[in-house]
Amino acid sequence: MKRSDIALWAAALILAPTLWPSAGRAGTAADDYQNYCAQCHGTMGTGQGINETAGGLSVSPRSHINAEEMSKLSDEDLRLGIAEGGDALQKSGLMPPWGKTLSSENIDELVIYLRKLCKCVGKQ
């Protein structure tokens, strides 16, 4: 499957108004997901990014399309995990902290994007 196909899949999957790749805009949640998250979590959010499938990770990344697992986390958990890394959630330290790379607005949008990927709501 080529990159253009991945974008179509992702768009169909989440029914989101943002398409990847976007026309020259940096920082949409879909772009950010592909740029920062997909290397480990996969371009389709399955947890099967290239670093995982190449055998580079000692702990498998979370599947963001697994509604059962994702619904165990609150939106605040997701925010914390993205901003401060896996350690902040007592999960794998292979998940980096992105809080010095992405703005809090970027992270909020990524949380919304993750909820669209899993088609689930977070633990209240």
Added chain:
Amino acid sequence: MRIRWIEAPAALIGGVLLMVSAIAEVAALDGKALIEERCAACHDLTGPAPATFEGLLKRKAPDLFYAGSKFKRSWLVGWLRNPTPIRPSGVMFLNHIVVEGGKDRIAADTLKTCQANLDREEAEAAADHLMTLVDASMKTGVIDPAKKFSTPKGRRLFTKQLPCIACHTAKFGKRTMGGISGPDLTKAGKRLNPDWVYARIADPQYWDPMTWMPKIEMSHRKRELLTLLIGSME
């Protein structure tokens, strides 16, 4: 008459030397012209680095406008003569991904290796010019490559306390391990200027605003340890 006999050969030798010198000057390769002719089609020689996702996807090869800060000249000369892949996922991994059964993998047939293959003289001239492309604000002399450090501590930092190993392939002893979305670091010590490694870890987005390497705050000691560890990978 004696003086003239002595002067004549001296003048002749002097003239020959002048001619040889002039010919050598004409024949000396212009590294700047060479780089612009052979490398500019793929590499950005002037900057700035892409600041949008779309720009990132369009990048064909690593930026070279700070090559003199980033690389070691000795490595450049060797690599320009015989380029080998450094980035197992290409310059931007998303451009080389295929998905099969929900699993991403890199389509190796889409990766292109630099075709520079310069001869020795060309490589020397090109490296000379690349070494002039520096980032004036980068601090130099920060890292002492000869400084002793604890390899186990460095390894623990690289693989456990920080997520470097998730994206970079590294070699510890005989074991090669790690992810592939970042540049291969197994021979980084031969390739990279330690001061640049230190600066890159400190602020990846300064060098490349859209890089997928996270900025992680850490102490000077930890950053120095990481830099020394990476410098030892040869």
